[in-house]
Structure formats: structure tokens, C-alpha cells
Amino acid sequence: DTEVTQTPKHLVMGMTNKKSLKCEQHMGHRAMYWYKQKAKKPPELMFVYSYEKLSINESVPSRFSPECPNSSLLNLHLHALQPEDSALYLCASSQDGGSSSTDTQYFGPGTRLTVL
Amino acid sequence: AQKVTQAQTEISVVEKEDVTLDCVYETRDTTYYLFWYKQPPSGELVFLIRRNSFDEQNEISGRYSWNFQKSTSSFNFTITASQVVDSAVYFCALSGVGDTGFQKLVFGTGTRLLVSP
Numbered sequence: 001d002t003e004v005t006q007t008p009k010h011l012v013m014g015m016t017n018k019k020s021l022k023c024e025q026h027m028g029h030r031a032m033y034w035y036k037q038k039a040k041k042p043p044e045l046m047f048v049y050s051y052e053k054l055s056i057n058e059s060v061p062s063r064f065s066p067e068c069p070n071s072s073l074l075n076l077h078l079h080a081l082q083p084e085d086s087a088l089y090l091c092a093s094s095q096d097g098g099s100s101s102t103d104t105q106y107f108g109p110g111t112r113l114t115v116l
Numbered sequence: 117a118q119k120v121t122q123a124q125t126e127i128s129v130v131e132k133e134d135v136t137l138d139c140v141y142e143t144r145d146t147t148y149y150l151f152w153y154k155q156p157p158s159g160e161l162v163f164l165i166r167r168n169s170f171d172e173q174n175e176i177s178g179r180y181s182w183n184f185q186k187s188t189s190s191f192n193f194t195i196t197a198s199q200v201v202d203s204a205v206y207f208c209a210l211s212g213v214g215d216t217g218f219q220k221l222v223f224g225t226g227t228r229l230l231v232s233p
Contacts, residue, residue, distance in 0.1 A: 042207055042223035043161070056218060088159055102149050102168075102211050102219055107161035 003027075004108035006091050012114045015081060021111045023074040023091030032074040033092040033105060034066060043090055049074060081115045088112050118143045120210050122224035129198050129231055137193045137227045139208030145169075148212035150184065150191045151221070156204040167191065198231045205229070 004025045013019050023032065031050050035043035048056035049068040063085075065077040074091055088110045094103040119142040129135045141150065152164040165175065167184050175182045179196045195202055208224040 040226075042226055045220060056220075090159075090161065092161075104151070104163055104166050105221060106163060107153075109158060109160040112159070 004091055004093055004106055006089075006108040006111050008111055009109065010112045010114075012116065013078065013081065014116050015083070017081075018077070018079045020078065021076040021089055021091075021113075023076075023108055024072055025093040025106075025108075026072055027093065027095070027106070028071075029093035029095050029106075030071060031094045031096060031103070032068065033094075034074070034076050035090040035092065035107075037088040037090055037110070039087075047076075078113075081113075083115050086113055086115045118145075118148075118210055118212055118220075118222045120208050120222055120224035122206075122208055122227050124227045125225070126228040126230065129229070131199060131231055131233050132197050133231075134194060134196050135198050135229065135231075137195075137206050137208075137229070139191045139193065139224060141189050141191065141208070141210045143210060143212050145212035148210060151209040151211065152182065152191075152193050153207045153209060154204045155207065155226070161207070164193075195229075198229075200231050200233055203229055203231045 007022045033048050034046040036046050037043040045058050046060045047066045052068045052071055063080050067075040090110045091108040092105040094105045096103045121140045124138055127135055148169045150167045154162045154164055165182055172184050172186055181194045183192045205226045205228045207226045210222045211219055
């Protein structure tokens with residue numbers, strides 16, 4: 001079973017709203033990732049959690065705040081977003097959590113976010 | 117720096133035609149991994165294949181086949197007898213340490229494949 005689930009599928013929010021994206025995996029993977037994908041572009045890495053600790057932050061603005069409550073869950077808290085933050089947000093997981101991990105990343109279906 | 121180039125932005129074929137998607141990569145790492153992912157209109161990235169830099173054997177999986185040539189830094193993907201369900205964006209990706217000091221998945225810009233009936 002290589003399933004990664006994400007909720008919600010779609011989200012529309014105003015610039016003053018606070019919302020959260022959720023990601024869950026039950027494969028026993030120890031690394032989880034957030035990517036941002038703009039239309040007709042490849043995914044761009046935002047954050048990496050390894051063994052429930054933030055290991056990589058790709059200089060993401062503080063209006064995006066990740067959280068890893070346990071090894072199966074990953075959240076992305078959103079606050080004071082801008083219209084240019086509208087994108088598909090993808091979550092992924094991989095078996096190994098080390099910084100040298102070369103394991104395959106399995107992706108969820110994504111959340112399509114629109115910021116008005 | 118690590119880089120993946122997918123020169124074909126969009127390819128259109130008619131069902132049952134064979135189609136090859138090109139992927140050229142750049143890396144200074146001696147150990148690295150190459151991947152292909154499929155992204156249908158629904159948005160999910162579907163893993164297709166993972167190949168390490170020491171394994172140059174070609175691989176076939178049903179109608180899919182992959183040709184890895186280290187000498188030309190290419191990892192091309194062929195779909196035989198294409199079907200409408202193959203319509204999607206296909207991403208080639210490279211995983212290596214590069215200059216960053218940590219393993220990172222670097223994606224190409226993707227090739228959009230349109231298969232018409």
C-alpha cells in the first residue's frame with residue numbers, strides 16, 4: 001500500500017484567513033515532505049521532516065508553518081497568504097528519514113489552494 | 117549543480133503509436149538516482165520507476181520501457197502502443213547530494229503527453 005492522503009482536495013481562502021492542510025501516511029515512512037507546484041511547473045520542495053523533526057526548510061516565507069504531530073501526520077498551517085501562493089500543494093513520504101535518503105518519494109493527490 | 121532537462125514540452129500522438137520521452141541530466145555525484153513520475157490531470161504524482169547510477173540495464177514493465185545511458189547522461193522513457201489513459205504530464209527527476217549537502221529530488225520541467233483516440 002503506497003497511499004498518501006491529503007485533505008482538503010480544494011481550498012479557497014482570503015488573505016486574512018488561517019487554514020491548515022493535512023497529510024497522512026500509514027506506510028511506516030519516517031520522512032515526509034511538502035512541495036508547492038504552480039501551474040505548468042514542476043514541484044518545488046518546501047519542507048522536509050525526518051523522524052518528526054524539521055530537517056530542511058527551503059527558505060519558505062513564515063506565512064507557511066509546517067507541523068509534524070507524529071510520524072504519520074504532517075500539517076501545513078497557512079496564515080496571511082498572498083494570491084501568488086495559489087498552487088497545488090503536494091505531500092510526499094519516503095521510508096528513510098535520513099538527510100542522505102535516496103528512497104522513493106510517494107506523493108499524495110494534493111490540495112488545490114486558491115488565495116483571493 | 118544538479119539539473120534535469122526535458123526538452124519536449126508537449127507531444128501529441130494517436131492511440132497505438134509508440135512515443136519516447138527524453139530526459140537528460142547533469143550531476144557531479146558518482147552515486148545518484150533517477151526517477152520517472154506521471155501526473156494525470158487529477159494532480160497526484162504517480163511513481164513509475166527508480167534507477168540507481170550503477171545499474172544501466174534497461175527495464176521493461178508492460179508497455180513501458182526505460183533506456184538509461186550513462187555515457188550520454190540520458191534516461192529516456194518509451195511507451196509502446198500508447199493509450200488515451202497515458203495522457204498526462206511526465207516528470208523525470210534526479211536525486212543526489214549535489215552542492216546542497218543533502219539528498220534532494222530535482223525535477224525536470226515535465227513533458228505533457230496527449231494521446232488522442
